[in-house]
Amino acid sequence: MTSKLRRSLIALSFFALLLSVEGCKHRKRHQTAGEAAPDFAPQLHQLADSKTLPQLRWPDFSDYKSTVQTFYNNGDWDIVWSDNGKPTKQAYALVRNFQHASERGLIPDDYDAWRWDARMATLKKKDPVQTAQFDVMMTVVAMRFISDLHIGRVNPQHFSFGVNVDAKKYDLAQFVQERLIDSTDVDDALNDAEPQSPEYRATKAAIVHYVGLLPQDHTSPVPMVTGKSIEPGKPWAGSQALSGRLALFGDLDNVPDTVSASTYDPQLTDALKKFQHRHGIEEDGKIGKDTVNALNTPLGVRINQLTDTLERWRWLSDEYQNAAIMVNLPEYTLRAFSDGHHEEFSMRVVVGQSVKEHRTPVITDHMKYLVFRPFWNVPPSIMKAEIAPHMRASSGYLASHNFETVDNKGNPVSASAEQVARAGVIVREKPGPKNSLGLVKFLFPNTFNVYLHSTPATELFSRSKRDFSHGCVRLQEPEKLAAWVLRDNSKWNDDSIHEAMENGQDNKTVLLSHPIPIVIFYATAYPGEDGDMHFFTDIYGYDKELEDALHHGPPYPKAPIAEKVEADI
Template sequence: MKIPGGQPQMHSIRTVRLRPTPRTLATATLLAALLFVDGCHRHRKTVSAPNTTDYADNIEGVTKSPTLSILRWPNYSDYQPAVATFYDDRNNEVAWTRDGKPTKQALAFIQAFSDAAAKGLNPEDYDASLWGGRIQKLAGKNEDDFAQFDVAMTIAVMRYVSDLHIGRVNPTHFNFDIDVNTKKYDLAEFVSDQAVDADDVPKLVTSIEPNSEQYRKTEAALAHYLDLAEQQTQSNVAPLTVVAKPVSVGESFAEAGALLDRLKLEGDAPSDEIATTIYDKAISDSVKRYQHRHGITEDGKLTPQTVKSLNVPLSARVTQLQNSLERWRWLPDQYLNARIIVNLPEFVLHAYDAQHQPEFTMKVVVGKVVGEHQTPVFAHMMRYLVFRPYWSVPVDIAKKELVPHIVTNKDYLATKNFEVTNTKGDILTNYTAHQVSQGGVMVREKPGPKNSLGLVKFMFPNQYDVYLHSTPATELFNRTRRDFSHGCVRVQEPAKLAAWVLDGQKDRDNNDWDIDKVTETMNSGPDNHQVNLKTPIPIVIFYVTGFVEDDGDTHFFDDIYGYDAQLQAVLAKGMPYPVKREPVVAKTVPGDTL
């Protein structure tokens, strides 16, 4: 461990009375000189090549302040301790110039800053447009210019490395329960030992980024959409007119040519397709492909919703992909290639094998947008399943949705497959609506096919009491937009998911947990039957509105919870971005989220 701001060790000297002869005076002078040298120059704590200390006093003066006026974002207080340690470990030697000129590594990082947009970052966060002028100033041989150039470069490199590795904003600022702290570099050590003398800066930059195929595919999609957005800007084409009612195959449509051009831009229509003034089947098929990629009902009709989506500028799609890259960077290594990813705005669960190759997807129902029922974003380990579970009704739901019926019909709960227990789990037959509304007694729905949790739930214990489960309300999976739950995630094919999760495990009778065994247990097995996983499975409840699917196509989804808008609002304020952990809203009342 390095000690920021460590002080030089001074040797203890015992006082000895000597006769002041010329020889002893000379010895004393030499000893004092040696002690001065030993006391002022500590051992360097870096493996980087030594450099000049000619500007040490200037650098020390710059690093004492949490602001540096020449930066675009002068306040670097969040990085000041690391910057101070960086220079303390190298005895305030410069790092980024030699013989009065920028090192090749400095120039390589300046190029990386200029190319930051391709990584989903803002080049001006690293002063991309300012480095040319700073390099020119070095010709004046002003000591302050050299010191400020060096410290500014160190700050920019640290900002860039950190942003690329763990993201710009701490996810807990948005109440996302994702811990980036386990990924953090010791920036002073990393930059000094890895970056200052790097043989290949682009290779180093690549090693900093998440080792995820989905991340790399998203980065490639971003490059493509940056190019498309530029083409769209240069073409200066007017948006399509919003239709009053859906346009179907065979109908006349005056803007068919403009529509076809728009579909060709993203590759949803063949480049050689010729438009007429009729909304023909070829255009309808291209619209259907576009709808498939944008989470719109795939009917091939030109609906008002479809036109609204087509009119979204591609620069906005660029932003969506940038936001996706930011969130991929947040994930700890153990969850970066999680075997289960539920993408909330997509309403889809993605399952992967142990090598993170796609296995299957299935539709899900997620938390309602309104009413504080949004499904939280977090990463955890799935540890067990419960077949034929009870549903313990949260007090707030019981008060709102059950108590009014109990008031008018004391037998209401029994007729609807519910039972009431005390805190010990004993079933009660005498209770009041007031007790239910105050949580003095607990209401639970008995297991069975009509149970609100269905016949199996997938548990990854968390503070929100959120999990995956089946549901008797299967008709909701036919909807394109599927935010209907109180926070939990309902899965379309629970038996398939359970068999996949339990693959390789055996039950108590040494039988395989195949699809037949799972189905039998769900339909006629014991109630509230828990099966522990021998190997916990990483699961991420995630939120990206730009996602590269298994077919290689880039799909976009609505920002249903407004998280993209929140992220953009924070980034617009500039550095320093929030790093303080905000309180995570945890569930505090008993009962199972539905």
């Protein structure tokens, strides 16, 4: 290599180094010729160190303080959202997005949506204090907006759910610097921050649709039904109100001219069945209490269900937004998806009871193995509350119900009701077709001791409301799921799986060839394969708990330590 070439390469390397250093800094404002650039550093330091900005709708930004300081430190403590008394085009774009936050399932007022016009007008005065205030407020609200879009507003662990958003968090100082302040397309950067799953996009679109229905809602409530359900052709004074609601929601394409005012017109039956299908109600075409309650649910409540569901989608990493297995608790449904996230099949499930101690939690995890013909180890809480009292009433209770007592190594031992009550031994149900876990269970080890399993109580799957377990999820078609999760294992097929369940080795563990992402989710609004939005009852009150937390505004409560839930059948 010649000395001249070597010097050229050194010069190029030095120039590249300078560019990389400058790339970490904010771009400098330009000033009018002959005008000295104001020094905003003192004001910015004071504001960034303050933890509160009284002018904001939610003044306390203590949870963003260090990030805001890092952001301005990286930019030599200079303003970034205005230039020579005018907002930057990026600031204008952000304000427009704040004002349209409801289209993304957020609350515009949380981002001071309608206060920015007056604030931008004050920039004309070129007052250093007001200019610095505008800048820090814009930075704080922009960071909140991005974080809220990306990981949600409330940490899921606040509700003791098994979802961790920490690994998904952005470096907000870096994101604002690299994706916003010099952006040619702020909307594109914000769109990238949102979940990219088709379910999220469909739910987001449904918000716009349902908000658009609000000014069209001139319908009357459907009259309540007392006693027996109303069948088509029977006397009833609510047909016209019913047709109006069904037409508003899109279940009735054309309102028949002949709808009777005094009977339940049979022409409305198909539309009502479609409505019932979309709301998790038995599709019998009859007008009962549950159907009327769903018909009369205000549009505002449906919009809240959509926004609550969007919040939970934001908690999920990319892997879990497109998980291979998803159980939607309020829908009582499990779905399995292909690698391209196309639904391959779905099945009915039974979930935990609505009482707090038996609710099935929201979980993200990886299914790792299944067990054919499992034992059921009874949780200590059930041993104390249910097993011990039965033992006191009948000395032969354990044997007659296929239970046995064992030590911690699985060796059979004799035990009294008192030993069982204080969990001095393990009570387990022997494998077999009557075992409470059925003939197979699917495990994704978690702190809640929740898993999927088959069940001998198959009659419960015919019900529209299916919250009967102690926390685990019971499967309508366990053999189908077993064949699906073992499809890459040549040792297993439909026949061998059936044989293992019916006549195989007790408590046989089979490892999966690779862990399968699974989400136990909670969506009271879910886009169906039919292209319609489906709504479900808030069976656990998780929507209400979320809305209560959001009502108080940021900063939101710190996440509590997740409690271990003893969940089983």
